[in-house]
Amino acid sequence: MIDRLIEIGRCYGMEMNVEKTKVMKISRQPTPVTIKIDQKQLENVKCFKYLGSLLTDDGRCTCEIKSRIAMAKAAFSKKKNLFTSKLDLNLRKKLVKCYIWSIALYGAETWTLRAVDQKHLESFEMWCWRRMEKISWTDYVRNEEVLIRVSEQRNILHEIRKRKANWIGHVLRRNCLLKEVIEGKIEGWIEVTRRRGRRRKKMLDDLGDRRGYCHLKERALDRIKWRNCFGRDWTCRLINY
Template sequence: METVSHFKYLGSIVREDRKCEQDIKTRLGMARTILGKMKTLWKNRNISTQTKIRLVKALIWLVATYRCKSWILTKTLMKKIESCEVVSYRRAMKIPWTAKLTNEEFLQRAHETRNLLTSVTSRKQRYFGHMMRRECLEKDVILGRVPGKRGHGRPKR
């Protein structure tokens, strides 16, 4: 058996150093390609903007947030998640980036708030609470438990 630094498991990339930047970037890229493939749906004038926004939340965010419970989020990754959310809204509502609208103005016009990052963090917190209620190896790893007993007295070193 050979040792590898990363591998793909169930569509997500697992790395030896536990960094998930590559996994998050590929997930957001997958979401954007699906968003691009649905161009005919976004151009349809018979569908209301609220229905389009609901479709984005149901179809695009599902792909973008797969296995988000185990992500380690940094500030740059949080910004990427928020930008993916705004880009998906803009494409669904057919508003180009050349329209000179700030993200806040655009979200007010769409009657939406930033929800993707808050849903990711709430999923992470729910998963942590789930792990703390169980007795399993993951809980031991999170809490840093080591099996066995310590010896009595002062350590030798």
């Protein structure tokens, strides 16, 4: 495929930069991929940034979430003058969600969250409220007490689920390549031997409800029902377009 791309590109006077072109294999097997351009092998990397998101060779979102949280904390330190006690509490909370959470949750619609990732996000949420109220960790104030002071609940995971519901609703109502990728399967591939340990959580497992992905897709096709749906599961809560 690369040879074909280079051949067609040269017909239009375009050359591929070997030094800037990298290769990443997303798999459990760490074996490198051998791809050459003009007898020069492309460098194999374990991670790279694409459109602001950090992609890794293990296919997980942990590194991306940690990177986003670090950027959000740095932004909080730069804008800490906005969160002074002179402002109203509700206004300060809106500023945090507007300026800080928007940085931390960039691209969250496509995250597949594990338990450890959820803990990182919830810890970041409490970090924001503690810094806003200038509560040091040496004060030994419990998280429940902090939430009472700011009149808030743990909402960051719910915000991610709401964004996912909005995003998957748009995707499932269209006939696009992204929809085919989400629902696609490799023809003729059969997993003969099962690997040790728990089965890895997939993107559809994180998006579907208890009644399955087919039921989720059926509801999403009707835009009116999708807007007005307020079921027990998270795919039906507070969905706004």
